Amino acid sequence: MKKVKALILRAAGINCDYETQAAFEVCSAVAERVHVNSLIENKNKIFEYDILAFPGGFSYGDDIASGKVLANEIKNKLGDKIKKFSLSGKPVIGICNGFQVLVKMGLLPDPKLFEQISTISYNDSDKFECRWVYLKTEKKAKNESNCIWTKNLPDVITLPVAHGEGKFIPVNFKLLEELNKNNQIVFRYSTKNGTIPEYPLAPNNSVEQIAGICNTKGNVFGLMPHPERYIFALQHPARESFDGEYGWGKIIFQNVVDFVK
Amino acid sequence: MKNKISCTNCKTIEILNLSDKELVNFSDKNVLSLSIDEMKSIQFYFKKLKRNPTDVEIETIAQTWSEHCKHKTLTGIIEYTEEKHFKKTKKIYNNLLKETVFKATMELNKKWCLSVFKDNAGIIEFDAKNGVAFKVETHNHPSALEPYGGSATGIGGVIRDILGVGLGAKPLANTDVFCFGNLDTKNFQVPEGMHHPKRIAKGVVAGVRDYGNRMGIPTVNGAVYFDDGYMANPLVYCGTMGIIPKNKIDKKVNSGDLILVVGGKTGRDGIHGATFSSIQLDQESDISAVQIGNPIVEKKVLDTMLKARDLNLYRSVTDCGAGGLSSAIGELGEKTGVIVYLDKVPLKYEGLAPWEIWISEAQERMVLAVPQKNKKRIVELFNKENVEAVFIGEFTKDKKLMLKYNNYVVANMDMSFLHYGIPKPKKFAVCKVKEEKIQKFIKMTSTDLSKIFKSALSDLNVCSKECIIRQYDHEVQGQTIVKPLQGADIEVSGPGDAAVIFPYIAISGTKKGIVLSNGLNPSYGKINTYKMAASAIEESLRNAVAVGADLEKMSLLDNFCWGNPNNPETLGSLVRAAIACYDMSKAFDVPFISGKDSLHNEYSIGGKKYSIPPVLLISAMGVIENVANTVTMSLKNDGNKIFVLGVTRNEIAGSVFAKIKNIKDGIVPTVYPKESKEIMKRIYKAISNGLIECCHDCSEGGLAVAISEMAFAGDKGVEVDIDAIKTKGKLGVTEILFSESNGRFIVEVIPENESKFIEIFKGCVFAEVGCVREDKYVIFESLKNKIKIKEKSRNLLKVWQNAINL
DSSP states (O other): OOOOEEEEEEOTTBOOHHHHHHHHHHTTOEEEEEEHHHHHHTGGGGGGOSEEEEOOBOGGGGOSSTTHHHHHHHHHHHHHHHHHHHHTTOOEEEETHHHHHHHHHTOSSOTTTOSOOEEEEOOTTOSOEEEEEEEEESTTSSSOOOOSSSTTOOSEEEEEEEESOOEEEESSHHHHHHHHHTTOEEEEEEOTTSSOOOTTTSSSOOGGGEEEEEOTTSOEEEESSOGGGOSBGGGSTTOOOSSSSBOHHHHHHHHHHHHHO | OTTSBOBTTBOBOOOTTOOHHHHHHHHHHTTOOOOHHHHHHHHHHHHHHTSOOBHHHHHHHHHHTSHHHHOHHHHSEEEEEEEETTEEEEEEESOHHHHTHHHHHHHHOOTTEEEOSSSSSEEEEOSSSEEEEEEEEEOHHHHHHOHHHHHHHHHHHHHHHHHTSTTOOEEEEEEEEEEEOOTTOOGGGSOTTSOOHHHHHHHHHHHHHHHHHHHTOOEEEEEEEEOGGGSSSOEEEEEEEEEEEGGGSOOOOOTTOEEEEEESOBOSTTTTHHHHTTSOBOTTOOGGGSOOOOHHHHHHHHHHHHHHHHTTOOSEEEEOOTTHHHHHHHHHTTTTOEEEEGGGSOBSSSOOOHHHHHHOOOSSEEEEEEOGGGHHHHHHHHHHTTOOEEEEEEEOSSOEEEEEETTEEEEEEEHHHHHHOSOOOEEEEEEEOOOOOOOOOOOOOHHHHHHHHHHHHHSTTTSOOHHHHTTSOOSTTSOEEEOSEEOSSTTOOEEOSOEEEOOTTTSTTOOOEEEEEEEOOHHHHTTOHHHHHHHHHHHHHHHHHHHTOOGGGEEEEEEEEOSOTTSHHHHHHHHHHHHHHHHHHHHHTOOEEEEEEEOOOEEEETTEEEEOOOEEEEEEEEEESOGGGOOOSSOOOTTOEEEEESOBOOOOTTSHHHHHHTOOOSOOOOOOHHHHHHHHHHHHHHHHTTOOSEEEEOOTTOHHHHHHHHHHHTTOEEEEEGGGSOBSSOOOHHHHHHOOOSSOEEEEEOGGGHHHHHHHTTTSOEEEEEEEETTOEEEEEETTTTEEEEEEHHHHHHHHHTSOOO
């Protein structure tokens, strides 16, 4: 059988690269941590991989704004390659700082446009928040989302968040409407029952509780919560699991590994 | 001119002809913190050399001989007099640490202790191929002056200790413990020139948050303690645990190896950090002694250095901490000698004098000993990820410290003088052991008990520290499987006893885990430092055992924070604590593997000196055989039985209850190691056999607090029969509920497992005291005394959760 290859992009200040790599490996993919400098040296290397992951962290210290410096570096030095990779339909994920990078270089919500039309800003609490949240999935919406990453999930799942800047804000209402219409809003913060939450279950007061979005095609996915931190039941604060062994994060990574296969 | 000592930027210091008094003045004026005996030894050494020292040389000696680097009080001579029942006993310690803490470790002689008391951290065995290293440091003085920068560089520094142990360990978790003044202090009560405790607390937490989170190391365990005594001199302890392959523990330096400095550039920040930590704080304290941190630079060093380690590109490494390059290179080159070209050190900006370059404590720097053949490869490796790496000298074989600046010799001393020339100080210590009197029973009505119970839950030293914990990324790396806050689901929480890291990524295929916990009881220390130390040791072990640790695989770190050791009574109380360390380490059969002391924690206001209440922080680390056999503290299922293990005694002194009721008398909780050890061993057995659903240690606040924490964390109710709790002699309800006796645990057991559970604990003191209730009420009842406390579990959670907001 074909070995699925994932590229985990590293840079100064990225710090969730090992667990993201491990998450893919648990789903029997081959995952390699590659530094952005070495990718810039050898730009076509990116096409040797099936999946591209931007892990969490504090790229370049989140100086200026979260993810901004790395977003600019990638866009300026690797922009056409990243765009080509995304438009080819191969899976791309940005987690936490990685999501901030995708949004700030404009790969989300529309990789064809490839311009920044939304932002992720400071939490309303004005604090870094490390806690577990409920996420309502878009599965049961009128038209099921195209997102290849989030198939096979129930209505409400739990994942941990850990960020100081997680408030997603689209440039205008029109964009928000489009995101809604196209089922691009994949995850929203919610209560246990799927209703609209208050702080702290709404950790950042994101517009329409948005926690994660994808492009219309469903292959490029960004989210603030950390699926790579809930691969096993042991990682859950009450050790919950849907099958006695794994956590919801495992399904997310398994989805794309199976998709590529 | 070449080898003559002189240079435009380097001054010769006239000391050969100074009188004793002038020598002392010279030390004071230049923040050297050197005593008259030490100044005279220096004078004598340079008289032999027939020349005056340079400023570089004087500064080098002052850093190397500082209390911070040399621990000269605890390793010096102490004449200790103890007075008990009007009888005086005298004892001379030639090296207090070696004769107490370290002695216990030597006598216990555990095979799994891989490196103790010699490197930057202690290392114990994790599995056949790996060890785990742990170190806790203090950063008190800097945090008093500049809370954010002080604590950030505190955590940055201890992370480098872990990077600099052996050939470098990979950090897996951070811990932090703080002591602050009370948050509700009125502005006019704050000493002039000092920050308000709230500002200090906010700044310190933000510093640890920003540095720790950016490093990608989860902050998983800690404590915060509030007392007026820490208002002007807060305590900031930062710890890091890391994993290291066994074959990377040994390091050595060969003559001819090159000196490579990696990471941050050198600036004028942190000048005199090492020596300034031995001086009392006052409003004139110099803020330039505080370093400036940049976590991303350190993260890059971490990413690249471990790569270089695995490629065997260097032979030895240490971090630049207190004393900067002076300490790091002086230490590495002690056996060989060194030559360093100070003009090659990368600088943040121009204008530094050679002595400033040499002793600056600028952050994020590591010093490596690199064999000549790897010269090119190692620099390439660092540069690939934009890490600065510059060769600044070489290890020689003449056993001299030779420093050059622009081709001028600015220092030329014998390593032997630098490391062994310090005269051994002799200090006097006195301790009058106070007699503790049993507190008479305090009768209270159900209503009053209820009120006190809620005050205890919301006491600053008991209440939830969630507002701090959630600011730390305690889950990064995805390996924190017993978390600082625990609960039945994500909307309720209670205080976890210890953290467990499951390094499944670092060590592929492992089932093992690493447990981290701590013990800290400054309020006991105000009355009895022996009991404070003993209780802290037991508490740290209890915490670890409560999550499923094996007492036989535990190790300890000591961190003494005390006042001025030149005061015999202050030093006497420290000696008592050190004796307790020896006694308890032996009694529990648990070795110390590393430690640190921070003395001179005092400050002066209007000429009057105040000393902090002494603190011994005990941090415990152990290896857990199978992480699947760990438990949390939240109640699990309705109808399950609640047991209290251990004896409740009338030990109210120093308790939270005593603080609330302003009670001065009473007995401070004593440690009964034989009793506790037996219970701890059997808990491990019961947890390993799956007989315990949840387990919580009983400490600050006593039984009522501990049991309700378990209830609200589990979103459950609980019913407790106070009369069923096992006591020593007859006790009143108040004492049973609020006494802080050591050695106690509360556990939840499924009815079907009850008989097996009881079988395991045969011979120990324990009792079934109640059960988990589905109606979510927490009830404590004594029919004998007609007392009943009944509160909603969720209400108690709110009382506990909402006491502080930072």
